[in-house]
Amino acid sequence: MSGYMGKILDVDLSRNSYKILDLDMDMAKRFIGGRGLGAYLLWERLPAHADPLDKDAPLMFLLGPISGLLPGGAQLCTFFKSPETGVTLCHSIVGSHFGVELKSAGFDGIIITGKAEKPVYLKIFDHDISFEDASHLWGKSTFNTEKILKKELNNHRVKMLSIGIAGENGVRFAGIQHDYYHSAARGGSGCLMGSKNLKAIVVKGSKGFDVAEPEEFYKVYNKIFEMLKRARTEERRGYYLVRWGSSAGSMWHSDVSELDVKNYREAHWEDIDKISGFEFERKSKVKNRGCYLCPFSCMQLGVIRDGKHAGRTATPDFDSTSTIGAGCLVTDHDGLIYLNSLGDELGIDNISLGNVTSFTMECYERGIITKDDLGGIDLTWGNVEAMEALWNLIVQRKGIGEILSLGVKKAAETFGKGAEHFAMHCKGLEFGAYATQAKHERGLQFAVGDRGGCHHYGLTIKEQNHRVMADSLLVCTWHRHFITPDIYMDALNAATGFNFAHSDWDLLAERFLILARAYNLREGIRPLKDDILPLRVHNDPLTSGPQKGAVYPIEKFKKDRENWYKIRVTNLINRFKN
Amino acid sequence: MDEGKGYRLSGRNMEEKIIKGFIDVNWKLCTGCRLCEQACSLYHEGKIWPEASRIFILQFDPGPIEIPILCHQCSDHPCIEACPVKPEKAISINKKTGAVVIEQDKCLGIKCGRCAKACHHETAIRFHPETNKAINCDLCDGLPECAWICPSGALSFLPGQTFDGSHYAKRPEKIASDLAYQLFPANKLETDKRRDV
Known part of the structure; x- marks a missing residue:
């Protein structure tokens, strides 16, 4: 097993039990990890139209084949059906050190289902997994939870995810915090975690990571490091x-x-x-x-x-x-x-x-x-x-x-x-901090994004593909400005032994994006009815600044959106033809 | 550790001139990225293995702040004194690099653990996650990889032995509380409490 650790931890909080599943390598090759794998697993595991806060709704923490292995590969992908939008799937990415620690404990992901009777935290020390009482942590802030747990476990190297008071109380846009200031928050991951009475996940690993072709891999590694x-x-x-x-x-x-x-x-x-x-x-x-x-x-x-x-x-x-x-x-x-x-x-x-x-x-x-x-x-x-x-x-x-x-x-x-x-x-998810009256591509991104008004979907086709691939390989999306897709594909091949061509980058990206869109369709999202923007974008022109008077006219928006559908569908048809 | 077992990301090889010296730590600059752990484990273990790294990062409050911990090659060598292995101790000084090295074959492992307890730093010697033998920084046989890779300048290789490395070797809690005192001058609440550590 190279790149991947080959195991997924499947936890059922209702029964306080867990299974360690083998990672299906065919599945891994098709969906890679993170956002790609998450969409697939969510489709498989959660019946259509299920309540996002259903006790059997899965909350997944997923890694990718090169996460933890190279600069930028620190990310962890949380994947779930969004309690905030109620219909769409949602991923939320957090960096820092939880991902690598989870990998070093020997897992490519955690899938959490069920609901604990009373507050618990999950302790993962390599393959030694336990459900610990968290009554004393309930009501504590995320910072205090980290402090208390680190003290209790007397370990300055454990890494943890925790929820705060917002998640406990079921605020729909509550997030999960890691390492004090890193958040996987969009779409309400913390709300779902709180609904499961799961206060925190603590992880500590001690395994090393194997790669399929070390010589090749560390060459790519060095290249990435030097570029950054x-x-x-x-x-x-x-x-x-x-x-x-x-x-x-x-x-x-x-x-x-x-x-x-x-x-x-x-x-x-x-x-x-x-x-x-x-x-x-x-x-x-x-x-x-x-x-x-x-x-x-x-x-x-x-x-x-x-x-x-x-x-x-x-x-x-x-x-x-x-x-x-x-x-x-x-x-x-x-x-x-x-x-x-x-x-x-x-x-x-x-x-x-x-x-x-x-x-x-x-x-x-x-x-x-x-x-x-x-x-x-x-x-x-x-x-x-x-x-x-x-x-x-x-x-x-x-x-x-x-x-x-x-x-x-x-x-x-x-x-x-x-x-x-x-x-x-x-679609129920608030805008990600960009006004779109003057920058129309940002408006289009909010409208067509699979998790709702998300600023991480990508402005152009190329960027969208890059972002979904980065979130699936679990590398930092900021690094897209410095590292090209080809380098990541080389790293993926060298780490796992897969034989992807450089051109497979777009194929994989389109697969993940279409899967996400298909999931949303299954849940009742309809493109023309739901891929829309609030009226302010179309009707309230800017009153100051260099772009004074700018607005995103609804006709232009509809045209842009149609154009985007056309490009995506044409790409898809061409895939099938070839 | 046998030369050639792992990868030198720096691409350097042992033909380079070895100068005795030690690794300087500027705790203020450490970002906690752990590239050092990774370069270290690549050289010593041949793969990325943070837990088997000879240098490692501990995290402390308030802040949080990260403190890199490694062997500072103190001249009085309490670890060597503590080693019970006879007739020849498992820990010795490498003549070429001046580094304290632990011979894995001779080491009694975590059950003994006397060297780790004797350490001025209290944490610089740790135990290999698989073999449970004591491991510490051997300066990568004279060309330290961590100092080469550290992007923030927190670690650098200081050639020559101007002063005794033991000046660095304080308890991590102490280093962290001093650093917090310096970095967060207004943080009365937390740092004052921790000054006594």
């Missing part, structure tokens, strides 16, 4: 990732008018400098932290140096600070860093949470909801204290938090009074 190392200083994206992390991206997204500002009403913000990566470097940055084997180490660890929250550490990146920052017009840097860290601590998807918050702010501004509805919170734009108070309601699911914890789609349906117009989601 060079990119640290010589490539624009590499340099800024190392120095400021992705949160600096909010500045250039604002410059080209594609940043979520004020609940996607605007796309350019003159105050962006107050909260962006540059400001973070000046005020808070302490050091870089990185995922396993990555020479970039783009996670920027910082600390709030004074004020109410002095001493609190945080690791802001673009995704986790954009919708809660510019999206809610927060200009207080330390406040934003605090909120960012608080979101991680509560175990919640900061992207969706920011959307929900800015949506609620707009509802409040427009008088759709009142101060009384909000339990006395004066939820004005940029009010950090009010945001924190609202978040507490959301994670506790109290008062208006009960409605908001279901996401903007359901909240807009409940509020009515035209709130749907600016409920920024697609």
